[in-house]
Amino acid sequence: MATHPSKQFMKCLQYAAHKHSEQRRKDPKCTPYVNHVINVSTILAVEAGVQDEAVLMAALLHDVVEDTDATFADVEALFGSDVCNLVCQVTDDKSLEKQERKRLQIVNAAKSSSRAKLIKLADKLDNLRDLQINTPSGWTEERREQYFVWAKKVVDNLRGTNSALEQQLDDIFRQRCLM
Numbered sequence: 001m002a003t004h005p006s007k008q009f010m011k012c013l014q015y016a017a018h019k020h021s022e023q024r025r026k027d028p029k030c031t032p033y034v035n036h037v038i039n040v041s042t043i044l045a046v047e048a049g050v051q052d053e054a055v056l057m058a059a060l061l062h063d064v065v066e067d068t069d070a071t072f073a074d075v076e077a078l079f080g081s082d083v084c085n086l087v088c089q090v091t092d093d094k095s096l097e098k099q100e101r102k103r104l105q106i107v108n109a110a111k112s113s114s115r116a117k118l119i120k121l122a123d124k125l126d127n128l129r130d131l132q133i134n135t136p137s138g139w140t141e142e143r144r145e146q147y148f149v150w151a152k153k154v155v156d157n158l159r160g161t162n163s164a165l166e167q168q169l170d171d172i173f174r175q176r177c178l179m
């Protein structure tokens with residue numbers, strides 16, 4: 001195994017930073033959005049021990065089609081069909097109503113491949129860690145609490161995938177008295 005980041009991985013990091021460059025997270029500090037996708041890929045590499053480079057790259061790209069002008073065709077042309085297929089499995093259909101998107105995340109979690117499940121687990125872990133510290137701007141306490149409740153339903157359909165990540169998530173759910 002290579003001990004350095006591959007050229008493809010570095011291109012992917014650069015592409016994610018470029019595509020998300022205008023976006024900010026909803027936290028009070030308006031963190032650059034790309035910090036989130038870097039966190040998700042880092043959680044996978046460092047905490048989950050994932051060495052599958054396509055998964056680490058798809059983690060960097062997991063919100064790029066959902067939240068920027070990038071298309072699946074762009075992702076496939078630049079990073080190949082394996083990475084593109086993973087990104088596809090973790091991308092919400094933004095043309096749907098929000099409630100329907102939220103319902104589908106729960107349903108689709110159970111149907112996705114174990115590699116896609118890893119990305120969803122890390123995505124939820126980063127969002128929940130953030131919510132433990134910050135309330136996104138414009139959110140009520142109730143909305144924040146409901147996000148934990150909904151995220152647990154998604155995570156419950158991702159179980160049996162990676163024990164380190166699931167333990168981290170369960171610690172958070174226990175702190176919120178959700179289990």
Ligand SMILES: Nc1nc2c(ncn2[C@@H]2O[C@H](COP(=O)(O)OP(=O)(O)O)[C@@H](OP(=O)(O)OP(=O)(O)O)[C@H]2O)c(=O)[nH]1
Pocket residue numbers: 024025026027062063098123126127128130131136147
């Ligand atoms: N915790 C947190 N979330 C933030 C922040 N900024 C943006 N988000 C995004 O907000 C989403 C949750 O907000 P909602 O109101 O429930 O959903 P929406 O943005 O899709 O309408 C999360 O998406 P998701 O669908 O759960 O996951 P994903 O889009 O990241 O894949 C998360 O990525 C932030 O500062 N903290």
Ligand SMILES: [Mn+2]
Pocket residue numbers: 036062063123
């Ligand atoms: Mn995300």
